[in-house]
Amino acid sequence: xxxxxxxxxxxxxxxxxxxxxxxxxxxxxxxxxxxxxxxxxxxxxxxxxxxxxxxxxxxxxxxxxxxxxxxxxxxxxxxxxxxxxxxxxxxxxxxxxxxxxxxxxxxxxxxxxxxxxxxxxxxxxxxxxxxxxxxxxxxxxxxxxxxxxxxxxxxxxxxxxxxxxxxxxxxxxxxxxxxxxxxxxxxxxxxxxxxxxxxxxxxxxxxxxxxxxxxxxxxxxxxxxxxxxxxxxxxxxxxxxxx
Numbered sequence: 001x002x003x004x005x006x007x008x009x010x011x012x013x014x015x016x017x018x019x020x021x022x023x024x025x026x027x028x029x030x031x032x033x034x035x036x037x038x039x040x041x042x043x044x045x046x047x048x049x050x051x052x053x054x055x056x057x058x059x060x061x062x063x064x065x066x067x068x069x070x071x072x073x074x075x076x077x078x079x080x081x082x083x084x085x086x087x088x089x090x091x092x093x094x095x096x097x098x099x100x101x102x103x104x105x106x107x108x109x110x111x112x113x114x115x116x117x118x119x120x121x122x123x124x125x126x127x128x129x130x131x132x133x134x135x136x137x138x139x140x141x142x143x144x145x146x147x148x149x150x151x152x153x154x155x156x157x158x159x160x161x162x163x164x165x166x167x168x169x170x171x172x173x174x175x176x177x178x179x180x181x182x183x184x185x186x187x188x189x190x191x192x193x194x195x196x197x198x199x200x201x202x203x204x205x206x207x208x209x210x211x212x213x214x215x216x217x218x219x220x221x222x223x224x225x226x227x228x229x230x231x232x233x234x235x236x237x238x239x240x241x242x243x
Contacts, residue, residue: 001045001060002104003036004111012123017131018044021107023059025159026144027052027152030111030131032124036065038078042171045082053162057089057183061101062197067092073198074239076177084180084218085169091183094211095195100185110138177218177242184214194225201225201235 005016014034018041021028029048033040045058060066060079067090068077083090093100115134121127139152147155156162169175186194188207193200194214203212203225215224216237223237 001041001058001066002101002108003041003063003065004030004108007112007116009121009124009127012121015124015127017111019104019108019111020044020048021104022052022055022152023103025052025152025155026103026142026147027156028107028138029135030115032128032131034124036063038065038068039171041065042078042082045079046165046167046169046171049086049165050167051164052156054086054165055088057091058083059091059093059101061093061098062095064197066090067197070198072240073196074237076182078171078175080182081175081177082169082171084177084182085175086165087180089181089183092185094185094187174242177239179219181218182216184216185211186214187211203233207232 001018001020003016004019006014007016008014015032016034016036018031018033019028029044029052031044031047033044049055064070065077066079068075068080080090098105111134115131119130121130141151143149143151184196186196188194188203188210190208192203192205192208194203194212196214201223207225207227210227212232213226215226216222216239217224218239218241221236221238221241223235224231225233225235
């Protein structure tokens with residue numbers, strides 16, 4: 001998932017687009033939103049997962065709207081809470097490494113070049129309707145070499161049906177933060193510090209100049225520093241768990 005923008009509609013102001021693409025089938029959804037508010041992002045995920053099925057993980061960058069609040073960094077926001085409530089693991093890529101989201105970055109380029117820059121929109125409603133058509137056209141017509149030149153719709157039609165989200169949650173209400181794990185992929189530099197969005201942890205010297213996966217376990221109140229799926233260090237990480 002990525003947040004494309006901001007871009008501007010002539011005479012009708014700024015917008016962003018919540019862009020989601022499934023890494024296995026390349027099925028996409030692009031939904032314009034006026035602001036970076038986490039509710040709109042979560043609602044787009046709800047639509048995608050209710051239509052195309054739920055994934056094992058949700059990979060995203062360090063956008064504040066995705067992870068929550070700098071003021072309450074360990075409480076996390078609607079997007080992370082929504083994923084965790086469905087058993088989906090949020091995975092946050094390293095800062096300043098957009099190539100780790102290569103699939104969605106390529107889709108963003110296609111969205112801008114072949115959709116947004118290829119026509120004129122009379123307003124936000126027109127853009128939203130056209131974006132729905134663009135997503136549907138992409139899924140039914142765009143052929144990928146990595147899919148043996150099949151379209152996303154053809155690939156999904158050949159697989160067992162995915163588990164669809166049943167829209168059991170009211171996203172306008174605070175979702176529980178009770179269990180699950182959030183993953184931050186990070187590069188350890190010469191200071192031997194694991195830098196999370198608003199805090200840092202001193203790690204072992206032998207991790208210098210290497211990548212680690214920082215797993216925040218909600219129910220254990222722990223931060224596990226892992227490399228090659230092996231726990232190297234453990235830190236206490238108290239969180240405001242609620243139901």
